Amino acid sequence: xxxxxxxxxxxxxxxxxxxxxxxxxxxxxxxxxxxxxxxxxxxxxxxxxxxxxxxxxxxxxxxxxxxxxxxxxxxxxxxxxxxxxxxxxxxxxxxxxxxxxxxxxxxxxxxxxxxxxxxxxxxxxxxxxxxxxxxxxxxxxxxxxxxxxxxxxxxxxxxxxxxxxxxxxxxxxxxxxxxxxxxxxxxxxxxxxxxxxxxxxxxxxxxxxxxxxxxxxxxxxxxxxx
Amino acid sequence: xxxxxxxxxxxxxxxxxxxxxxxxxxxxxxxxxxxxxxxxxxxxxxxxxxxxxxxxxxxxxxxxxxxxxxxxxxxxxxxxxxxxxxxxxxxxxxxxxxxxxxxxxxxxxxxxxxxxxxxxxxxxxxxxxxxxxxxxxxxxxxxxxxxxxxxxxxxxxxxxxxxxxxxxxxxxxxxxxxxxxxxxxxxxxxxxxxxxxxxxxxxxxxxxxxxxxxxxxxxxxxxxxx
Numbered sequence: 001x002x003x004x005x006x007x008x009x010x011x012x013x014x015x016x017x018x019x020x021x022x023x024x025x026x027x028x029x030x031x032x033x034x035x036x037x038x039x040x041x042x043x044x045x046x047x048x049x050x051x052x053x054x055x056x057x058x059x060x061x062x063x064x065x066x067x068x069x070x071x072x073x074x075x076x077x078x079x080x081x082x083x084x085x086x087x088x089x090x091x092x093x094x095x096x097x098x099x100x101x102x103x104x105x106x107x108x109x110x111x112x113x114x115x116x117x118x119x120x121x122x123x124x125x126x127x128x129x130x131x132x133x134x135x136x137x138x139x140x141x142x143x144x145x146x147x148x149x150x151x152x153x154x155x156x157x158x159x160x161x162x163x164x165x166x167x168x169x170x171x172x173x174x175x176x177x178x179x180x181x182x183x184x185x186x187x188x189x190x191x192x193x194x195x196x197x198x199x200x201x202x203x204x205x206x207x208x209x210x211x212x213x214x215x216x217x218x219x220x221x222x223x224x225x226x
Numbered sequence: 227x228x229x230x231x232x233x234x235x236x237x238x239x240x241x242x243x244x245x246x247x248x249x250x251x252x253x254x255x256x257x258x259x260x261x262x263x264x265x266x267x268x269x270x271x272x273x274x275x276x277x278x279x280x281x282x283x284x285x286x287x288x289x290x291x292x293x294x295x296x297x298x299x300x301x302x303x304x305x306x307x308x309x310x311x312x313x314x315x316x317x318x319x320x321x322x323x324x325x326x327x328x329x330x331x332x333x334x335x336x337x338x339x340x341x342x343x344x345x346x347x348x349x350x351x352x353x354x355x356x357x358x359x360x361x362x363x364x365x366x367x368x369x370x371x372x373x374x375x376x377x378x379x380x381x382x383x384x385x386x387x388x389x390x391x392x393x394x395x396x397x398x399x400x401x402x403x404x405x406x407x408x409x410x411x412x413x414x415x416x417x418x419x420x421x422x423x424x425x426x427x428x429x430x431x432x433x434x435x436x437x438x439x440x441x442x443x444x445x446x447x448x449x450x451x452x
Contacts, residue, residue: 028277031261031264032261032264032265032277035262035265035280036261036265038257038258039258039262043309044305044312047312048287051257051258051284054261054280054281055280055284058277079271082270083269083270086270
């Protein structure tokens, strides 16, 4: 990492630039995922709502990039870093092909949720302006409420669908935790931010516990067995 | 169509509501197409640029809907109308599966272009506020310049690629004109707006001539044989 660009821009956190690149890559991945969900929506209002959510994902991308450059990241290096995270995040989509609209909604809710929670854990380890800038894209965009409202009638009326979606949710969270583990293994700086300095077995276990706890809360909101 | 909602909102043009629904459907279709192109982009800056162009497609959707409701369109009727146009526009994508990134760019440029030109012809037949509102989403969003700048080096350096893309461009325009013909056949109000009152053979021929002329201009910009 080269020197910071100006006063106040210095951020000594280990992994700060990796964290910003991950947040940027995730914004782009969520844009693509929500846009693709919108294209598969069975009716117009859903399509419009999801298209708008997708577009909203890009709102703070420029601020994240600008801040990374202010911290001293070279434009090309930072682009490369975003691209690398993009590849890792796209594996998630390649491995999980939903069979219908409901599985698609569950996949995005559960998968999006776990990667978002991981980023929140990472951003909690940051300080100052970097923490502020990186936290903006992680705010709730209403997607969870939308999915719960859409699936609730189906899940309560059709036990077979509920059983199938519960099974699917377990597959999705498995892949999500796999991506999470790989991400932290490849980027120890992010592991330190998310799990704590030292990155001990106890700390990683506690982090995984927090992530699976949030996952269980989402499954419960859907009335699905976690 | 029921009575207009307020003073100044009345628009007597035949097909005004169909025109607004088509414009809204096209915004959603272009959002999806550009977002899908972005997801296939070979590098980050292109991916970001196309994602932003996609998001920009939604900017005037609400104004179009609000105006249609002010003209007296029932919310559900107008939604149904948008959905019907969406189905027609999506045939274009189902029939043309690009084999690589270059074919994808040509497809969007040529296909997007011809449907946009058709809408411009339709909007030219409108008057007053409806014309103003419907014209906003049809402004140039820079996609053509982007495609020309990206493909120019490839096309000038590789004659075989140029020949293949010229052939592909002819397939794309064929499908585009097919969609156009079907659209006007199913919606005589739109045909009247685009081709002129009476919708005579001469008028339709002149319209087709204008559309193919604009297509030829795009192919020329790409240095491809039309």
